[in-house]
Amino acid sequence: MATQSEIQPVAGKTWIGHPRGLFLLFFVEMWERFSFYGMRALLIFYLTQHFLFSDRDAAHSYGAYMSLIYISPLMGGYLADRYLGQRKAVLFGGVVIAIGHIILGLEAEDGASSMGLGLFWLGLATVIVGTGFLKASVSALVGQLYPRDDIRRDPAYTIFYMGINVGATLGPVICGYLGQRWGWHWGFGAASVGMIAGVIGFVLCRPLLQGGGEPPDPQRLAERIGGVISREWLVYLSSLLSILLCWLLIQQHVVVGWMLAGASMLMVVYILWEAFGRMERIGRDRMLAALFLLVVNPLFWGLYEQTGSSLSLFTHRYADRHILGFDVPASMFQSVNAAYILIFGPVIAALWIALAKRGWEPSTPAKFGMALALVGAGFLVLVAGTGAPGTLTPVLFIFLLYLCHTLGELCLSPVGLSAMSRLAPSRMIGLMMGIWFLAMALGQYAAGMIAAATGGEDGAASRDGVLAVYGQIGWWSIGIGIVVMAIAPLVKRLMHDDQFSGEEGAQAQAQRDSFAIVDDKGEGQK
The missing domain is CATH 1.20.1250.20 (MFS general substrate transporter like domains)
Structure with missing residues (x-):
């Protein structure tokens, strides 16, 4: 049959x-x-x-x-x-x-x-x-x-x-x-x-x-x-x-956290065991590169996914949501990210293809570093745009934050699963896809922990408390993003892309990434 x-x-x-x-x-x-x-x-x-x-x-x-x-x-x-x-x-x-x-x-x-x-x-x-x-x-x-x-x-x-x-x-x-x-x-x-x-x-x-x-x-x-x-x-x-x-x-969110932590540790140990116990040099290098990208993944989503929690509450309480004579409910602002993807997705797709044709396209790990820097910059833009105590934050800075975060998503999300499928041996592709989503789940949990930190000791968020947390995670995210971009050439060498194909193959990969660039947070990629 x-x-x-x-x-x-x-x-x-x-x-x-x-x-x-x-x-x-x-x-x-x-x-x-x-x-x-x-x-x-x-x-x-x-x-x-x-x-x-x-x-x-x-x-x-x-x-x-x-x-x-x-x-x-x-x-x-x-x-x-x-x-x-x-x-x-x-x-x-x-x-x-x-x-x-x-x-x-x-x-x-x-x-x-x-x-x-x-x-x-x-x-x-x-x-x-x-x-x-x-x-x-x-x-x-x-x-x-x-x-x-x-x-x-x-x-x-x-x-x-x-x-x-x-x-x-x-x-x-x-x-x-x-x-x-x-x-x-x-x-x-x-x-x-x-x-x-x-x-x-x-x-x-x-x-x-x-x-x-x-x-x-x-x-x-x-x-x-x-x-x-x-x-x-x-x-x-x-x-x-x-x-x-x-x-x-x-x-029982604590139980969920321990489950995710335990599963993540087991996956790290398994990847290392596969890399050093069952693979030759090129395969081992690629698995180490994949592990590096898997570590960056939850860092990005933990910050990005403030959209549905602390950022929504901040927009509701401390942003001037009066637009064209209409007081816009804060929940409606969660549509901005997807709208930006529809607008800017094709633009970024064309950019990657144009850069690939000239040999200038950033490597996958460099794009991950850019994503972290952009998501951190979004928080700093919001902090900078917030005025004196008692004043509302202009809604423009909410839109600018979402723009930075969306551009960061477009640098990371479309290439993530593509990288997993290229770096893993054929017998492990399905497993690596599952590990990628496990890393995203860990990022979602981390997002809840970060949002909880904005609540302060009594569990109720104040404007200054939220901005202090946003400022800290913004600078840390930019710093980590710069480190990732600095070591991206080393990680790229571990990927051994030259073994896949030459310049034409690189352009083809940029084309494949561009077709997936309107994907939604890595969900359901081909």
């Missing part, structure tokens, strides 16, 4: 030269990101204003939730590859996400009630499990629409990632406005409507997938275990039971 990966896509009708199934997946992912970022825009405000969490406790909960979001695709992707196939995984994940947002919309009258808070944790846990299935599989479905040697594959991912950022732009605007102006249940409800729309579209337009994403072994999937339940439904039920585990972990 041919495996799913061996089945060639079937020719069918196209739109602008691409299979129509691509635009179905564009639609699904757009609505999934709409719901995710729309909910995330409200999360920190819901915790502090509805449940009356201190800034510190809210930041810890936010960090634990985001960490689990980034870990869940590892298990969801495994179950999709081994049992369900990507189509069933996307459908199941979308339904579970929609249920999670509906639960979040069941706003309790008494924000402090244990039942209301329990429902809230349950909603988040449900979204985590659903995201694990959908995010791990929807990008894989894009690739299955094209033969491996089809020159349309890279442009297809660019179109797909545009859907990601369109959804990430619209979600905070619509859900954020409804949630902070009309009521929390309106905002969370809008997020659920978006995901429901994606699920309905996916079900109705299934033929557009041209048979892609089906289970690798349908007969085995339909087998009954113990004569009672099919293997497929066993996967579904066990996955739903894992919601209870996520429900517990979100409330």
